[in-house]
Amino acid sequence: MGFGTRAVHSGEEPDFEGTGDVAVPIHLSATFARRAAEKPTRGLEYSRTGNPTRLALERRLASLENAEHALAFSSGMAAETTLMLSVLSKGDHVVAENDLYGGTVRLFERTLKRFGVDFTYVDSRKDEAIRAALRPNTKAVWLESPTNPLMHVCDIGAISKVARGAGAITVVDNTFASPYLQNPLDLGATVAVHSTTKYIGGHSDVVGGAVMTSESELYESVKFNQNALGAVPSPFDCFLILRGSKTLHLRMKRHSESATAVAEFLSRHPKFSAVHYPGLRGHPQYSLAKKQMRLPGGMLSAEMRGGLPAVRKFLAGLRLFSVAESLGGVESLVEHPATMTHASVPKSRREKLGIGDGLVRFSVGVEDPQDLLADLKSALR
Ligand SMILES: Cc1ncc(COP(=O)(O)O)c(C=O)c1O
The missing domain is CATH 3.90.1150.10 (Aspartate Aminotransferase, domain 1)
Structure with missing residues (x-):
């Protein structure tokens, strides 16, 4: 199906077992009752772990980025933090574009460095600069394209190939482009992250973030940490982002x-x-x-x-x-x-x-x- 059709319908198919809602309701319940202790109703336990409005948004987000999986967060920074805490351990190294969103640099330099992770910043317009910065302990290459604020564009496909060859994942912050303009996973990247506060939400009335990937092991790890760290969006925020994404x-x-x-x-x-x-x-x-x-x-x-x-x-x-x-x-x-x-x-x-x-x-x-x-x-x- 085309992008516009998926933007309107994916994740929000009418629920004929329920009331047939055309727009997914805002499920405010913090917890979900079950008929027997070992049988959660429709797999739902507690809203930090999973919520029907958030699950609808996550299905929509996965579809828009041509990803198998998506996870929604309370902000773009929450998405980035949860992803990096899922991927990195003490002693690891990250290669990153040098014209990144300032909040991402702050997360890397002021927070993650304290846990023994090292960062090298390069001009990702030059594939050879990425290649030269890779080390045996490099776990991730972090890109933005176009960059903020200088609008540099890097070759996501070529860089992803180099990173994969070195055993590193490629993360693309796709916030500036949005999934309508660019799909990093189709180009070879491992993960797309978004501040859904921006184009996906589109109306400057909600703060949110997302991680999309087709690698199931990585998805399971980020999902585990989504629940462990708890930086999840409220059902109302999920509704607003779902609604915005339709257009x-x-x-x-x-x-x-x-x-x-x-x-x-x-x-x-x-x-x-x-x-x-x-x-x-x-x-x-x-x-x-x-x-x-x-x-x-x-x-x-x-x-x-x-x-x-x-x-x-x-x-x-x-x-x-x-x-x-x-x-x-x-x-x-x-x-x-x-x-x-x-x-x-x-x-x-x-x-x-x-x-x-x-x-x-x-x-x-x-x-x-x-x-x-x-x-x-x-x-x-
Ligand atoms: C490119 C980019 N990535 C990530 C973020 C962080 O997103 P949020 O403000 O939703 O935490 C921003 C915010 O401006 C951004 O511009």
């Missing part, structure tokens, strides 16, 4: 169309010296992005001339684009990585990566594109 394919088309219009506008504007968007022909990995992604997506960043003072004036002049962290919702957002999402990255590291004071990141929503362009023009004036 993912429609929203991603509009996000991509409008972001392309914004990227083209900014790349012609004299106040910007560069625009980072995989849908622009000038993007260094334009052909790879075209091969790997269905559409270029709703995220882009641009370098403003005049540094922080110019950025401040520009942000203050915007009306439709709200100045806010996060991304992937129906409403357009704009943020300044150096003082917002990446403020915790030391200035020297930021500058080395190319995240300067003039960089502005846009999450282009699904409003009418002409209104978005008018807002940008007016703020730039």
Whole structure:
């Protein structure tokens, strides 16, 4: 079945044994009664371990990523933490892209390092950099593509092959692309992780995360730790994410169309010296992005001339684009990585990566594109 059909139906087939609900109800029960001690009703015991609304969401998420299995979490960071605690032990090593979401770097550097895990950061646009960083104790290669905020694109298939050859799994944080634009498992990766807070939920009204894989042993281990660590989403959160995911394919088309219009506008504007968007022909990995992604997506960043003072004036002049962290919702957002999402990255590291004071990141929503362009023009004036 096509993506749109699965987005609407998978995991939410009418339950004719119950009341035939077309939309899965919000099952608020914390525990489930059984007729006999050894016979849980429909396998359900306790809502941390399993809940009908969450199970519906997990079936939907697996289907959207073409995965055998999916697990839902209370946030993207909860998904990442549970995955890494399932995969890593003291003395292990991870190779990671160097332009990662700041919260992921914080988890690696400030939390997991304390348990004796070592990390090497590389530019994953160069497959040979990954190969050179692999060690006998490397257990995972962690990628984002496109990256946040510089929109670098790496070759997920080629890197997954190198990692597999070295006995390491490949994890792709697929939050920026969403499962509609890119399916890492189809390209050879072992695991896809998502902040479902972003495109999958799509309405900036819920925080959630997910892990998807087709490797059953890994799934069982993450599922064990999902229950052991307990960072599960509430039934209401699961309902919101299920509901949002039904229109993912429609929203991603509009996000991509409008972001392309914004990227083209900014790349012609004299106040910007560069625009980072995989849908622009000038993007260094334009052909790879075209091969790997269905559409270029709703995220882009641009370098403003005049540094922080110019950025401040520009942000203050915007009306439709709200100045806010996060991304992937129906409403357009704009943020300044150096003082917002990446403020915790030391200035020297930021500058080395190319995240300067003039960089502005846009999450282009699904409003009418002409209104978005008018807002940008007016703020730039
Ligand atoms: C790429 C990426 N991965 C993971 C996360 C973490 O997700 P959450 O905020 O849902 O914990 C974020 C949050 O901004 C993100 O942008």
